[in-house]
Amino acid sequence: MYRGTHSNRKGKFDPTDEKNVEHSYVGKVWEIYEERQPELAKIPFSSLLNLERFLEIYESLPFIWRMLKDIASIPACWLYMALYLTIQLALSLIPAVQLWYAGQLLTIVGTAVEHRTVDKQLLFRVASGRIACSVIELLLSHTSTFVTGPLNTRIKQYYTTRMFAVLARLDVPTFGDPLVQRQLEQVFPTSSRQSLVWRTVVTTIRMGSTAVRMISQLSVLFSVLKNQHDGPLLALLSFSHSFLSWITGIDLSPSTRVWAATTQNDDYIKLKGLQRAIRSPAHRKEIVAGNMWEYMHSEYQRCVTVLGEDAGEFGEVFATWKQRRFPSLVSIIRRPLHELPQIVFTLRAVQYPASIPLSLASVNLITSTSQSFSGSLMQLFSHTGTISNNFSTVRKMYEGMNLQNRILDGTIPYPENHQSLQMGISIEFRNVCFQYPESNAYALKNVSFKIEKGQLCVILGENGSGKSTILKLIARIYEPQEGEILIDGQDIKTLKLADFRQATAVLFQDYTHFPLSIKENIALGDPGHSDDLDRIKQAAKLGGASEFIERLGEGYNTYLDRPVRDHYSGLGEGTTNLFGRPVPGFGRIRSMGGMKSNESTTLSGGQMQRIALSRTFMRSLASETSVGLLLFDEPSASLDPIAEHDLFERLRLLRGQKTMIFSSHRFGNLTRHADKILCMCDSIIVEEGSHDDLIRAGGDYAKLWNLQAQAFL
Numbered sequence: 001m002y003r004g005t006h007s008n009r010k011g012k013f014d015p016t017d018e019k020n021v022e023h024s025y026v027g028k029v030w031e032i033y034e035e036r037q038p039e040l041a042k043i044p045f046s047s048l049l050n051l052e053r054f055l056e057i058y059e060s061l062p063f064i065w066r067m068l069k070d071i072a073s074i075p076a077c078w079l080y081m082a083l084y085l086t087i088q089l090a091l092s093l094i095p096a097v098q099l100w101y102a103g104q105l106l107t108i109v110g111t112a113v114e115h116r117t118v119d120k121q122l123l124f125r126v127a128s129g130r131i132a133c134s135v136i137e138l139l140l141s142h143t144s145t146f147v148t149g150p151l152n153t154r155i156k157q158y159y160t161t162r163m164f165a166v167l168a169r170l171d172v173p174t175f176g177d178p179l180v181q182r183q184l185e186q187v188f189p190t191s192s193r194q195s196l197v198w199r200t201v202v203t204t205i206r207m208g209s210t211a212v213r214m215i216s217q218l219s220v221l222f223s224v225l226k227n228q229h230d231g232p233l234l235a236l237l238s239f240s241h242s243f244l245s246w247i248t249g250i251d252l253s254p255s256t257r258v259w260a261a262t263t264q265n266d267d268y269i270k271l272k273g274l275q276r277a278i279r280s281p282a283h284r285k286e287i288v289a290g291n292m293w294e295y296m297h298s299e300y301q302r303c304v305t306v307l308g309e310d311a312g313e314f315g316e317v318f319a320t321w322k323q324r325r326f327p328s329l330v331s332i333i334r335r336p337l338h339e340l341p342q343i344v345f346t347l348r349a350v351q352y353p354a355s356i357p358l359s360l361a362s363v364n365l366i367t368s369t370s371q372s373f374s375g376s377l378m379q380l381f382s383h384t385g386t387i388s389n390n391f392s393t394v395r396k397m398y399e400g401m402n403l404q405n406r407i408l409d410g411t412i413p414y415p416e417n418h419q420s421l422q423m424g425i426s427i428e429f430r431n432v433c434f435q436y437p438e439s440n441a442y443a444l445k446n447v448s449f450k451i452e453k454g455q456l457c458v459i460l461g462e463n464g465s466g467k468s469t470i471l472k473l474i475a476r477i478y479e480p481q482e483g484e485i486l487i488d489g490q491d492i493k494t495l496k497l498a499d500f501r502q503a504t505a506v507l508f509q510d511y512t513h514f515p516l517s518i519k520e521n522i523a524l525g526d527p528g529h530s531d532d533l534d535r536i537k538q539a540a541k542l543g544g545a546s547e548f549i550e551r552l553g554e555g556y557n558t559y560l561d562r563p564v565r566d567h568y569s570g571l572g573e574g575t576t577n578l579f580g581r582p583v584p585g586f587g588r589i590r591s592m593g594g595m596k597s598n599e600s601t602t603l604s605g606g607q608m609q610r611i612a613l614s615r616t617f618m619r620s621l622a623s624e625t626s627v628g629l630l631l632f633d634e635p636s637a638s639l640d641p642i643a644e645h646d647l648f649e650r651l652r653l654l655r656g657q658k659t660m661i662f663s664s665h666r667f668g669n670l671t672r673h674a675d676k677i678l679c680m681c682d683s684i685i686v687e688e689g690s691h692d693d694l695i696r697a698g699g700d701y702a703k704l705w706n707l708q709a710q711a712f713l
């Protein structure tokens, strides 16, 4: 199925909805379903005249107003904008001035016919006026390029910064929503040279200046011709021709309507299948061995004959169909209208032979103006298409800026006093049930437990049992559908999110490395101290990362994944290193795509994990920190036994000062010292207690522990 790309509507498109969707056949093969705009359904020819785009423009106007106010708030922008507008206005008036001079020439011809004399002074003034116009036009266009640069840059920077903020503040469920992703894709400025807003401003101003140009040209023309015999009549005839050409040209421009096309034609489908089969190497063996080519060829020929001109690609067939769909009456009238000015002129010449030179000059003037007029008219129309698209994207951009996070913020500041954090945070789950968005299975089912302040808790369980989910719910990455989570006895939803997150440090299982330097990667744990290199080094030491970082060529300034590409051209074959980075062995122009300063493969998984741990330590271990809760999802998965031992030793020292929750598959070091172990299986907690409690209970934990212990006997 071939779908239109200009979908601006919310909700679903349903081809079977006859009330809102128009069905037509495009030739023998394709069926097209076009959405009617309910507001326009009653207006005849609304789809032919593409009135949807005007409606789109109308609906987007409040957002355009907001955009203009925003632009005006950018420093110095309004000054540049005023200058740009003045230049464009002046440029759009020049054709009318030139036309006025042409009218003056007509007067000179008229006087010459009547009195057999030429007013030389007037002729000189007219000639120099026309030259001056051209020079001014050139100068203005040139000045305009000087103004557009700074304007474009300022507008682009303003909006990219705003959009960055919009993206940065979105939470996980909102950001992960495919609809939101689609919305962001459409409006988040990519690396294009011009911003959407600037493009919109330019097209709007161009449209305005085209309109000014047309109106001024028309009024000058009519004032020049009003005293000529039949002048206005000739002008009217010429312009009707332009207008009709414009009308017939309308439907060829892309539609803003939502549409979809499909085909049920067996011959066409077979034709396409045969085409594909004959080209693909995958089928060649069987075509040869099975002697299929003759059959395929004759079938292909049959399909082509049956389908005739409908055998082409959808795009071609669709374009022809659109041309034909036009009321042919318009095209019929258009032709003779084109000839009418000549006929009127001839009749007039027969009637008044003396006026021939004057009439000739008027006809010439009218024809040239009418040509430029129809050009402008076409431009105006194509601008409305672009404008309606731009306007609707601006609207979507502002709607995107208003995107609300799914996780709602609370109002109660946390903690009430920082002293209370010195002993950690208590956490309680009461009958919590949770399903991930887009999933219908429970990741947590009726989970209840309580962890006291300063306790060390380990959540154990097999893959997919729900361990990470518990940590994500505590960090309020997601919201449970049922049940309650209490933090120091208060519902987690009522606490101010930023405050609560300030009081927690999380190390996710799927931690990521930012495309920033190692220093920044660690500093992000506590952005408030990102300039404090001593603190960053201390965190790296605690995370067990300092030794290998210092061995790297660029030390803490090393980029694991360099976000900027270097460029080169025509390097000698022996150049394997450039700017301290490896160069792939090609001599032609290319950029080193996403090159890594020190390829991340030079760091092991364990080293990567140590950097992530350092980031968590950066946040949690500084003396004046306000973190009372540490959440670690498999913190030692990639660590060697010594590093794991050292890490847990360090963390155990924090017992009583911070609440710590670990998720793990492994028994041992940590579980023995845990105040509480939660054993999970299939989204529920099956056992709960300290190591000794669980061994005494003789359940699954005890069995697995003994099994593991035997392995070391």
Ligand SMILES: Nc1ncnc2c1ncn2[C@@H]1O[C@H](COP(=O)(O)OP(=O)(O)OP(=O)(O)O)[C@@H](O)[C@H]1O
Residues within 6 Å of the ligand: 436, 437, 439, 442, 443, 461, 462, 463, 464, 465, 466, 467, 468, 469, 470, 509, 663, 665
């Ligand atoms: N983003 C997600 N979207 C949908 N389902 C998810 C998502 N993340 C996890 N799940 C599902 O939720 C269930 C619990 O996952 P969770 O990550 O909590 O398990 P886990 O016990 O931490 O597993 P592991 O030991 O492998 O880390 C699993 O069935 C998993 O497939």
